Amino acid sequence: MPFYDYICKCGHQFEEQHKIANRDEPTKQPCPSCNEDTVTQKIAVPGFVYDNISGTTIKGHKKKPDEAFTDHLKQMKRNYPGSNMNV
Numbered sequence: 001m002p003f004y005d006y007i008c009k010c011g012h013q014f015e016e017q018h019k020i021a022n023r024d025e026p027t028k029q030p031c032p033s034c035n036e037d038t039v040t041q042k043i044a045v046p047g048f049v050y051d052n053i054s055g056t057t058i059k060g061h062k063k064k065p066d067e068a069f070t071d072h073l074k075q076m077k078r079n080y081p082g083s084n085m086n087v
Ligand SMILES: [Zn+2]
Pocket: 008, 009, 010, 011, 012, 031, 032, 033, 034, 035, 036
């Protein structure tokens, strides 16, 4: 299962492992830090700048996909052609 990044309006960031189908689940739950229902999922797109979160600008947090990990996922996908993994 892949990890997904989440961020709350209070600035609290966390990472959770979820099935792709359940990847937005933590956004339906209160923030573990401030208990507000303001958690959003960060989309892990290389080069994407998260500057549209109200009051918060996060710069320099670009994630480069780990190439070895990506290759590993592709290999897994080859081994399991029926999987719906989005690689
Ligand atoms: Zn919070």
